[in-house]
Amino acid sequence: MTIKDLAAKTGYAVGTVSRALNNHPNVSEKARTAILQAAQEMDFEINVNAKQLKQTHSNTVLVVVKGIGNELFGEMVESIQHLIAQTHYQLVVDYMDEDANEVARAVQLCREKKPLGILFLGGINDHFRRDFASIDIPCVVVTNDASTLSFENLSSVTTDDREAGRCAIEMLIALGHQKIAVIGGDRDVSDTSRLRFEGCVKAFAAHGIPFDPRRDYQGVRFSYQDGYRATKALLDSGREFTALFASADVMAIGAIRALRESGKRVPEDVSVMGMDGLPIGDYLVPQLTTVAQSVSSMAQRSVEILMDGIENGAQCRHETIPFRIYRRESVRELQE
Amino acid sequence: MTIKDLAAKTGYAVGTVSRALNNHPNVSEKARTAILQAAQEMDFEINVNAKQLKQTHSNTVLVVVKGIGNELFGEMVESIQHLIAQTHYQLVVDYMDEDANEVARAVQLCREKKPLGILFLGGINDHFRRDFASIDIPCVVVTNDASTLSFENLSSVTTDDREAGRCAIEMLIALGHQKIAVIGGDRDVSDTSRLRFEGCVKAFAAHGIPFDPRRDYQGVRFSYQDGYRATKALLDSGREFTALFASADVMAIGAIRALRESGKRVPEDVSVMGMDGLPIGDYLVPQLTTVAQSVSSMAQRSVEILMDGIENGAQCRHETIPFRIYRRESVRELQE
DNA sequence: TTGTAGGCGTTATCAT
DNA sequence: ATGATAACGCCTACAA
Numbered sequence: 001m002t003i004k005d006l007a008a009k010t011g012y013a014v015g016t017v018s019r020a021l022n023n024h025p026n027v028s029e030k031a032r033t034a035i036l037q038a039a040q041e042m043d044f045e046i047n048v049n050a051k052q053l054k055q056t057h058s059n060t061v062l063v064v065v066k067g068i069g070n071e072l073f074g075e076m077v078e079s080i081q082h083l084i085a086q087t088h089y090q091l092v093v094d095y096m097d098e099d100a101n102e103v104a105r106a107v108q109l110c111r112e113k114k115p116l117g118i119l120f121l122g123g124i125n126d127h128f129r130r131d132f133a134s135i136d137i138p139c140v141v142v143t144n145d146a147s148t149l150s151f152e153n154l155s156s157v158t159t160d161d162r163e164a165g166r167c168a169i170e171m172l173i174a175l176g177h178q179k180i181a182v183i184g185g186d187r188d189v190s191d192t193s194r195l196r197f198e199g200c201v202k203a204f205a206a207h208g209i210p211f212d213p214r215r216d217y218q219g220v221r222f223s224y225q226d227g228y229r230a231t232k233a234l235l236d237s238g239r240e241f242t243a244l245f246a247s248a249d250v251m252a253i254g255a256i257r258a259l260r261e262s263g264k265r266v267p268e269d270v271s272v273m274g275m276d277g278l279p280i281g282d283y284l285v286p287q288l289t290t291v292a293q294s295v296s297s298m299a300q301r302s303v304e305i306l307m308d309g310i311e312n313g314a315q316c317r318h319e320t321i322p323f324r325i326y327r328r329e330s331v332r333e334l335q336e
Numbered sequence: 337m338t339i340k341d342l343a344a345k346t347g348y349a350v351g352t353v354s355r356a357l358n359n360h361p362n363v364s365e366k367a368r369t370a371i372l373q374a375a376q377e378m379d380f381e382i383n384v385n386a387k388q389l390k391q392t393h394s395n396t397v398l399v400v401v402k403g404i405g406n407e408l409f410g411e412m413v414e415s416i417q418h419l420i421a422q423t424h425y426q427l428v429v430d431y432m433d434e435d436a437n438e439v440a441r442a443v444q445l446c447r448e449k450k451p452l453g454i455l456f457l458g459g460i461n462d463h464f465r466r467d468f469a470s471i472d473i474p475c476v477v478v479t480n481d482a483s484t485l486s487f488e489n490l491s492s493v494t495t496d497d498r499e500a501g502r503c504a505i506e507m508l509i510a511l512g513h514q515k516i517a518v519i520g521g522d523r524d525v526s527d528t529s530r531l532r533f534e535g536c537v538k539a540f541a542a543h544g545i546p547f548d549p550r551r552d553y554q555g556v557r558f559s560y561q562d563g564y565r566a567t568k569a570l571l572d573s574g575r576e577f578t579a580l581f582a583s584a585d586v587m588a589i590g591a592i593r594a595l596r597e598s599g600k601r602v603p604e605d606v607s608v609m610g611m612d613g614l615p616i617g618d619y620l621v622p623q624l625t626t627v628a629q630s631v632s633s634m635a636q637r638s639v640e641i642l643m644d645g646i647e648n649g650a651q652c653r654h655e656t657i658p659f660r661i662y663r664r665e666s667v668r669e670l671q672e
Numbered sequence: 673t674t675g676t677a678g679g680c681g682t683t684a685t686c687a688t
Numbered sequence: 689a690t691g692a693t694a695a696c697g698c699c700t701a702c703a704a
Contacts, residue, residue, distance in 0.1 A: 002681055013691040018683060026689055048448050049389040050681035054696050068431070069410045077404070095404070095431050112384050224619045257619040266621075283560045283593040285602075285621065338697055349675045354699060362673060386697035390680050 001044050010038045021046065055114055061089045061306065062115040064106050066122035067098040071278045072295065073121045076142065079299035080119065087307070089116070103131040110135060117306045125149060125191055138309025138316075140302045143293070144191060147318035155309065155316040157302045159293045159323045161192050165199025168245050168273055168291050171325060173207055176334030177243040177271060180209075183230040183255060184247035186219040193219065196247040196275070215239060220251075227254025235262050242270060242334055249274035249281050249290055256284075256330070271331035277324075286329030297321045337380050346374045357382065391450055397425045397642065398451040400442050402458035403434040407614045408631065409457045412478065415635030416455065423643070425452070439467040446471060453642045461485060461527055474645025474652075476638045479629070480527060483654035491645065491652040493638045495629045495659045497528050501535025504581050504609055504627050507661060509543055512670030513579040513607060516545070519566040519591060520583035522555040529555065532583040532611065551575060556587075563590025571598050578606060578670055585610035585617050585626055592620075592666070607667035613660075622665030633657045 003021070007014045012031055020027045020035040038044075052058070061084060065073050077093055084091045092113060096105055102123050109115070118139040128141075128149050139154050146156035172180050182200050185193030197217065204211040211217075216239065218230035227246055234241070235258065244259070246252035252274030256266050264270050266286055274281060277292025298321045308314035339357070343350045348367055355363045356371040374380075388394070397420060401409050413429055420427045428449060432441055438459050445451070456477040464477075464485050475490050482492035508516050518536050521529030533553065540547040547553075552575065554566035563582055570577070571594065580595070582588035588610030592602050600606050602622055610617060613628025634657045644650035 004681075014682080015684085015692075016690055019690090022683085028689060031689080045444070045447070047389070047681050048444075049385045050696090051683075053383070053385040053389055053681080053698090054683040056683085056696095068404070068413070069407065071405065074405045093431075095429075108381065108384075111381070224616055228619060253616065253619050256621060257623075260621050280560060280589065280616075283564060283589050285592060285596050287593075339699095340697080350698080351676075351700080352674055355674090358699085364673060367673080383697050386680090387699075389682090389697080390699045392699090 001042060002047065003044075006035060006038055006042065006044055009042065010034050052112060052114065058114045058116070059089050060092050060113050060115040061310075062106070062109055062113060062118045063091060063093045064102050064109070064118060064120050065093060065095045066100070066102045066120070068095050070098075070122070071280070072143075072276050072293065075279070075295045076121055076299050079296050080303060083300060083303045101127050101131065103127040103135075106139075107131055107134055110137070117310045119302055119306060120144070124189070128154065138306055140306045140309075142298055142302050145195075145318060152316055153309070155305045156318045157298050157305065158192075158318075158320055159298070160320045161195035162199040162202070164275065164291045164323045165196035165245075165247065166203045167199075167323075167325060168247075168275065169200045169203035170206075171327070172243045172245065172271065172273060172331065173203065173209070175243075175271070175331060178209060179241040180204075180211075180243045180245060181216050181218075181234050181239060181241040182211075182245045182247070183218045183220065183227060183234070183251055185222055188219075193247065200245065200247075216241075222248045222250055224250055224254040224257075227251030228258045229254070231255040231258035232262075235259075243273070243331065244270055245273045245275075247275050249276045249278040249288060252288055252290070252330075253280075253284065267330050267332035271334075273331055277326065281326075281328070284330075289328045289331040290326050292324050292326055294321050294323065337378060338383065339380075342371065342374055342378065342380055345378065346370050388448065388450065394450045394452070395425050396428050396449050396451040397646075398442070398445055398449060398454045399427060399429045400438050400445070400454060400456050401429060401431045402436070402438045402456070404431050405434075406458070407616070408479075408612050408629065411615070411631045412457055412635050415632050416639060419636060419639045437463050437467065439463040439471075442475075443467055443470055446473070453646045455638055455642060456480070460525070464490065474642055476642045476645075478634055478638050481531075481654060488652055489645070491641045492654045493634050493641065494654075494656055495634070496656045497531035498535040498538070500611065500627045500659045501532035501581075501583065502539045503535070503659075503661060504583075504611065505536045505539035506542075507663075508579045508581065508607065508609060508667065509539065509545070511579075511607070511667060514545060515577040516540075516547075516579045516581060517552050517554075517570050517575060517577040518547075518581045518583070519554045519556065519563060519570070519587055521558055524555075529583065536581065536583075552577075558584045558586055560586055560590040560593075563587030564594045565590070567591040567594035568598075571595075579609070579667065580606055581609045581611075583611045585612045585614040585624060588624055588626070588666075589616075589620065603666050603668040607670075609667055613662065617662075617664070620666075625664045625667045626662050628660050628662055630657050630659065 003014050003017045007017045020032045120141040123141050123144045141156040145158045146154050187194035187197045220226035220230045246255050259270050266272050273289045275291040277290050281288035281290050339350050339353045343353045356368045453473050454475040459477050459480045477492040481494045482490050523530035523533045556562035556566045582591050595606050602608050609625045611627040613626050617624035617626050
């Protein structure tokens with residue numbers, strides 16, 4: 001079942017069939033309907049490999065998602081799908097492990113799918129530095145600032161992570177907390193983690209509160225387990241704190257468990273604040289206070305910027321999307 | 337950068353280059369090393385489309401995952417990756433939306449990737465009935481019983497969902513509970529949901545406990561939100577219960593929240609039991625009692641059965657993997 | 673062991 | 689508007 005068969009069946013030449021199938025111009029209405037109908041009847045399906053082998057362009061927009069279990073990205077993909085569905089572009093989503101090289105993969109996919117543009121959900125700047133040069137279509141990294149990379153076809157849309165970290169700590173301080181511990185990602189690996197961390201440091205400094213990263217900060221992976229472990233380590237070290245900021249909700253969940261096992265109640269004994277704004281935070285007991293990234297806004301701006309690049313050859317931009325703090329049950333005001 | 341260039345560069349013919357690249361026999365060691373090295377230097381990457389276009393077989397094993405956000409499948413994919421990594425097969429994982437037709441997608445991927453076998457993570461029997469006929473390679477559905485479908489190349493590996501549902505209720509009854517509500521998936525759509533439900537009914541019947549599905553059962557989607565809503569509905573209906581079985585952990589999480597908002601404590605006022613054994617259950621407060629599916633065992637048997645089919649042409653099988661109940665903090669014994 | 677040539681199913685280019 | 693035909697990059701007989 002190839003387009004040759006379709007051609008034979010309809011009496012047209014393969015060229016005409018191909019054009020009809022791809023909505024190209026210069027096909028009579030008569031031919032188009034005849035061919036489309038025949039394709040339907042014989043339930044013809046095009047051979048993607050042959051198509052992509054010959055094709056120089058496609059109308060595909062690619063989304064490269066780093067970290068399969070990442071709930072935040074899950075939501076974002078949904079938003080993006082929704083937005084792209086309203087255009088004439090086709091969306092291809094590619095999921096990969098947390099620790100894979102997303103840029104190398106994208107290079108590969110470019111050869112394969114010939115996309116018009118790429119949306120990266122998550123990423124590591126080093127990977128871009130190393131492998132991005134060979135990509136020459138408009139791209140947008142989401143949740144990662146790429147302004148320092150200065151590739152002219154690489155935009156970025158991020159939450160202002162430094163400011164978010166700062167505001168989180170500010171809020172805890174405003175509530176009367178002075179002894180605040182922080183757990184977050186490894187700031188040597190992840191820029192996002194580093195920025196959030198720097199924001200925290202800034203807030204502490206502004207209030208003259210001493211903060212020693214080696215004692216008060218645990219840098220680990222973004223997972224329940226690592227949040228749990230990091231908090232355990234903090235507790236075991238004998239550090240005292242009335243509040244804990246976990247720079248990812250998944251860590252906060254692990255942290256709450258660790259606190260509980262040490263006999264601390266949340267928020268009575270320790271206030272816990274997360275970050276990201278995952279849906280589950282709303283369902284936990286206690287509900288999680290969190291610095292929420294605006295998933296839908298980020299998705300929307302990313303798509304807009306990408307489209308502007310694809311359709312108008314617009315210059316790259318680096319934008320910041322406002323976050324929002326949801327104060328819920330897991331933090332309390334400290335009474336004097 | 338094609339194999340032609342490689343051929344030119346090394347002085348060999350494209351045929352030899354192709355064979356060297358694919359570890360085919362009849363290539364001198366000298367030629368092989370020369371070619372491989374040249375490929376390395378020019379960082380040659382093969383054109384997947386051209387390769388797959390011409391290829392009749394590949395050494396690919398395909399995993400079709402239904403439901404991106406499904407933590408259970410996330411774990412399972414990891415296990416599978418680990419198992420396949422020890423073989424000479426290549427793994428391709430394809431993720432899709434909860435409500436997509438996984439079999440139609442698989443048919444498409446067969447044409448594209450020419451895999452040796454397929455592992456379905458999740459699935460709907462109706463889709464198989466409708467579209468599976470055209471697939472003729474060994475396949476295994478995981479978490480879904482396919483024995484009633486009687487395709488001779490379709491195996492299945494499942495938890496005994498009916499028995500799991502029964503045991504869950506039995507345990508609650510053994511702990512002294514008589515008024516037990518159940519929330520689960522829509523049993524008209526999902527076989528898994530139906531089986532779990534039937535198990536519950538069986539347990540109730542065995543103990544002469546009245547159970548009216550229309551009053552005591554809420555059938556909704558597998559999500560926090562739907563677990564929450566279903567529980568709210570149950571509470572609003574005025575039904576009294578001392579225990580609640582949610583036939584998915586995500587639902588249980590939503591349920592606990594709903595209970596809490598109605599002033600009920602878990603487990604003091606209502607015991608809650610989930611099912612699946614998601615990692616997060618361990619970190620919740622209270623820790624979630626759950627009927628855990630043995631992810632690693634399921635992954636292992638699935639891969640073994642698939643391999644047996646691929647390598648030895650073994651007949652299909654339909655196996656059941658033991659589940660295990662983790663009794664944790666969210667249930668309590670009812671004192672008389 | 674190595675080289676040669678034909679063809680996989682499609683798109684794209686050029687005629688017509 | 690349609691048809692014929694040359695690529696696309698690779699694999700695979702088959703010949704050498």
